[in-house]
Amino acid sequence: MGNADYLYPPVNVECAHKVTVPPPQPFLKSLKYNLKETLFPDDPFRQFKNQPMSRKIILAIQFYLPIFEWGPRYTLEFLKSDLIAGITIASLAIPQGISYAKLANLPPILGLYSSFVPPLVYAMMGSSRDLAVGTVAVASLLTASMLGNEVNATENPKLYLHLAFTATFFAGVLQASLGLLRLGFIVDFLSHATIVGFMSGAATVVILQQLKGILGLEHFTHGTDMVSVLRSVFGQTHKWRWESAVLGCCFLFYLLLARYFSKRRPKLFWISAMAPLTSVILGSLLVYLTHAEKHGVQVIGHLKRGVNPVSIMDLAFGSQYLTTAIKTGIVTGVIALAEGIAVGRSFAMFKNYHIDGNKEMIAFGLMNIVGSCTSCYLTTGPFSRSAVNFNAGCKTAVSNIVMAIAVMITLLLLTPLFHYTPLVVLSSIIIAAMLGLINYEEAIHLWHVDKFDFLVCISAYVGVVFGSVEIGLVLAVGLSVVRVLLFVARPRTLILGNIPDSMIYRSVDQYPNANNVPGILILEIAAPIYFANSSYLRERISRWIDEEEEKLKSSEEASLQYVILDMGAVGNIDTSGISMLEEVKKSIDRRGLKLVLANPCGEVMKKLNKSKFIEAIGQEWIYLTVGEAVGACNFMLHTGKPKDVTNESDTWTNNV
Numbered sequence: 321m322g323n324a325d326y327l328y329p330p331v332n333v334e335c336a337h338k339v340t341v342p343p344p345q346p347f348l349k350s351l352k353y354n355l356k357e358t359l360f361p362d363d364p365f366r367q368f369k370n371q372p373m374s375r376k377i378i379l380a381i382q383f384y385l386p387i388f389e390w391g392p393r394y395t396l397e398f399l400k401s402d403l404i405a406g407i408t409i410a411s412l413a414i415p416q417g418i419s420y421a422k423l424a425n426l427p428p429i430l431g432l433y434s435s436f437v438p439p440l441v442y443a444m445m446g447s448s449r450d451l452a453v454g455t456v457a458v459a460s461l462l463t464a465s466m467l468g469n470e471v472n473a474t475e476n477p478k479l480y481l482h483l484a485f486t487a488t489f490f491a492g493v494l495q496a497s498l499g500l501l502r503l504g505f506i507v508d509f510l511s512h513a514t515i516v517g518f519m520s521g522a523a524t525v526v527i528l529q530q531l532k533g534i535l536g537l538e539h540f541t542h543g544t545d546m547v548s549v550l551r552s553v554f555g556q557t558h559k560w561r562w563e564s565a566v567l568g569c570c571f572l573f574y575l576l577l578a579r580y581f582s583k584r585r586p587k588l589f590w591i592s593a594m595a596p597l598t599s600v601i602l603g604s605l606l607v608y609l610t611h612a613e614k615h616g617v618q619v620i621g622h623l624k625r626g627v628n629p630v631s632i633m634d635l636a637f638g639s640q641y642l643t644t645a646i647k648t649g650i651v652t653g654v655i656a657l658a659e660g661i662a663v664g665r666s667f668a669m670f671k672n673y674h675i676d677g678n679k680e681m682i683a684f685g686l687m688n689i690v691g692s693c694t695s696c697y698l699t700t701g702p703f704s705r706s707a708v709n710f711n712a713g714c715k716t717a718v719s720n721i722v723m724a725i726a727v728m729i730t731l732l733l734l735t736p737l738f739h740y741t742p743l744v745v746l747s748s749i750i751i752a753a754m755l756g757l758i759n760y761e762e763a764i765h766l767w768h769v770d771k772f773d774f775l776v777c778i779s780a781y782v783g784v785v786f787g788s789v790e791i792g793l794v795l796a797v798g799l800s801v802v803r804v805l806l807f808v809a810r811p812r813t814l815i816l817g818n819i820p821d822s823m824i825y826r827s828v829d830q831y832p833n834a835n836n837v838p839g840i841l842i843l844e845i846a847a848p849i850y851f852a853n854s855s856y857l858r859e860r861i862s863r864w865i866d867e868e869e870e871k872l873k874s875s876e877e878a879s880l881q882y883v884i885l886d887m888g889a890v891g892n893i894d895t896s897g898i899s900m901l902e903e904v905k906k907s908i909d910r911r912g913l914k915l916v917l918a919n920p921c922g923e924v925m926k927k928l929n930k931s932k933f934i935e936a937i938g939q940e941w942i943y944l945t946v947g948e949a950v951g952a953c954n955f956m957l958h959t960g961k962p963k964d965v966t967n968e969s970d971t972w973t974n975n976v
Contacts, residue, residue: 337944341929342922384682387444390716398715405714406722408593409452409705410435413723414730415596416705416753417455418620418738419746423526424460425473426484426697428620429735431455433628434696435727439720441687447675449716450667451701452709452723453687456659457754458522459652459698461529462789463487465544466648470641482636483645489635489692490649495657496685499678510658513770514796516762517777518655521784521792523757525549526750533747534568536561536618546785564617567606568744571599575752589711596749603745604737618743623735627728632693651790653688656700660684663701667710704753776800811847813860815868816886816946823947825886837950838878839957841868844886849897858900861885862907869911882953883908886946888919898931905937917942918949 345353367383368376382389417431424430439453446453463484464473473480498504510518528549532540537559541552575595582592606612613619636645661677668675684700691699709719763781766774776799784792814827817834825842828834843864849857861883869880893901908915915937920928928934934942943949 337948338939339917339920339925339942339944341925341934344926384679385444386447386679387717394716394718399718401713401715402718403722405709405712405719407726408590408712409709409719410723410726410730411597412593412705412708413452413454413727415600415746415749416702417727418600418741419749420455420457420460421697422743422746423457423529423750424455424463424484424697425468426463426481427477428738429623429731430484430695430697432623432727432731432735433694434691434699436724436731437628437694437696438687438691438699439724441690442683443717443720443724445679445683445686446664446717446720447679447683448664448668448701449671449673450706450710450714451660451664451717451720452705452714453699453720454702454705455697455699456656456702457526457750457757458519458659458789459656459700461522461526461544462652462655463648463697465789466651467644470644479636479639479641482634483639483641483648484697485631485634485692485695486636486639486642486645487648487652488688488696488698490646491653491656491698492649492685492688492690492692494650494653494685495681495688498657499681499683499685502678504661504677504681506654510654510797511773511776511800513766513773513776514780514793514800515658515662516759516766517780517796518784518789518792519659520758520760520763520777521781522789523754524781524785525789526754528553530747530751533618533743534565534572534751535559536564536744538618544784544788561617563612563615564742564744567603567612567617567742568748571603571745571748572751575599575748576755579752579756586711589708593708593712596752599745599749600738600741603742604740607740607742612742613740620738620741620743620746623738625732625735627731628694628696630693631695635692651793652698655793656688656698657681657684659703660700663703663706667706670710704756772803776803805852808847808850809852810856811845811853813857813864814844814846815864816842816844818950823945825946825950837954839881840884840950840953841865841880841882842884842886842946842950844889846889848892849890849900850892850894851896854896854900857897858903861904865908865911865913878957880913881957882914882916884916884918884946884949884953886918887921887924890924891921893924893927895931898927898933901928901933902936914953915941916949916953918946919944 367379371379413435414432417435418428419431421428421431421434434455435453442451442453467473467480467483467487471480471483498506525544525546528546529540529544531537531549531553535553537553537556539556541548578595579592582589607617607619636642639645661675661680664675664680665677688696688698691697712719763774763777766777776796779799780792780796782792783795787795814829815836816825817828817831817836818825819831819834826834827844828836841864843861845857847853865880865883872878872880905915917937920942925934943952
């Protein structure tokens with residue numbers, strides 16, 4: 321039995337299903353629905369429906385302050401786990417905080433301030449149980465790079481400090497605004513490949529910059545690109561201090577060894593978590609006992625005792641550098657959001673619970689706004705600290721509160737003990753942490769899976785390493801946006817064929833055994849039709865028809881009679897798209913062929929109906945499935961019915 325005979329046996333001919341136009345809806349109702357789907361796809365207000373006012377108030381408080389939701393269910397067992405986790409991450413937060421503050425060219429005490437107030441705010445407002453809040457190396461590097469281009473932190477430390485607070489304030493405003501306006505999808509433009517390349521590039525730059533501390537150099541370049549850093553390092557070979565270099569290499573080896581053991585034995589995670597604090601203690605004792613600060617080993621020096629002073633009056637709103645502070649806040653705020661939300665979602669997936677991205681943005685925003693008013697600079701949820709929190713068995717955000725209390729005790733009582741902490745130890749801690757961010761394995765994976773994503777990743781890396789963090793970010797985001805535009809402007813169009821012994825139609829490229837239907841060309845448009853791709857689709861459809869006619873002529877098969885457009889993947893269409901369909905219909909009519917549509921969705925049918933295109937093509941040439949469209953066309957081919965028949969074609973289809 322031939323393929324055509326199989327598809328259309330001479331019996332059991334039934335009526336085809338009609339494609340209907342959705343009933344019209346009031347404009348305001350339609351607008352409300354579209355806005356809701358765009359801004360509130362998770363429908364956060366459903367819990368408020370059919371609730372008394374008193375209950376709605378309680379639910380609203382719990383929505384914005386999740387601590388009131390899980391707090392009443394908190395148990396002593398949870399406290400034991402959170403206590404251990406909080407103390408563990410505090411041992412990591414203290415040395416990392418001091419290190420990252422130095423990386424941002426800020427006073428080291430700010431790193432401790434930033435590990436005290438922001439975690440308390442997040443514990444009340446955050447929805448992640450595992451995120452451990454604190455400063456991060458990439459944001460610190462961005463702060464130093466962007467503010468350092470305008471103000472020298474050494475020559476004008478007060479102005480630089482005030483600009484850092486102001487940048488943190490604007491980062492918080494941006495983050496909270498994105499959350500309140502439900503615009504979190506903007507962060508999604510930072511693709512996975514972009515983040516991998518950017519983080520790896522930033523980590524490489526940070527490692528190179530730490531050569532200043534390892535080699536004991538006092539003067540160093542303010543540039544962040546590899547060429548400037550290496551020129552500065554090798555241009556001062558006569559100033560290298562071997563004492564500092566030996567000490568730094570020893571501590572770096574110890575930190576990497578601790579991480580190696582923790583990776584091999586996950587239950588020994590605490591070894592890696594405690595290693596930075598152990599390094600600080602050992603380094604401080606070594607310097608104190610040997611007076612190494614007199615032999616070229618630089619130390620932190622005096623740290624002011626006491627908790628965070630209020631800094632709201634230090635926000636430099638009237639400064640001539642306000643634009644720089646705003647730009648720094650926007651860039652660092654977006655990067656911090658992307659990292660914090662990605663980390664939070666990753667650990668939430670492991671424990672099978674959900675975090676609301678928009679609520680997280682509000683929490684991040686408010687903790688940075690409050691932080692900017694209490695002598696803190698930008699904070700988020702760093703991966704390293706959150707991983708330690710997760711492995712330590714935290715149950716809730718109370719681990720952040722425990723960490724904050726531990727940091728508070730340090731600020732009140734223990735800051736004098738950090739006087740002799742060598743800067744080379746801080747450099748070793750930063751290098752050890754940054755080596756974990758250079759994710760070459762993921763880059764190799766991107767190469768095997770998607771070459772364009774690999775290009776985006778490498779562009780971000782090269783831009784950061786050889787240009788600046790801003791150049792790397794712009795390059796990667798720019799390439800990602802170009803790819804999105806290419807997806808929209810150059811959508812896939814596929815020739816469909818029939819899978820043997822079925823009524824299923826699939827791409828002949830993907831399924832080589834799919835059979836072409838004689839006399840019928842079936843094309844699938846795999847994207848919405850907009851002004852950006854309408855011209856391309858018109859030309860592509862015309863080319864498919866030309867190629868099909870040439871192929872049929874050379875093979876002496878039945879001539880082409882029908883062109884079926886499968887519009888199942890066309891979620892929407894604009895006026896340019898409708899004009900394109902009208903032009904395609906005219907072109908097909910001039911060739912003596914007939915255009916047939918299959919499976920258009922409701923939104924497309926509404927617009928085709930309003931534009932009178934359905935009237936022009938004829939309702940009888942629009943079918944619910946490709947199978948029914950092929951059935952009607954093939955019936956008329958076999959019975960000799962004319963292609964302009966109006967009321968007869970809708971009474972035939974195949975029933976297999």
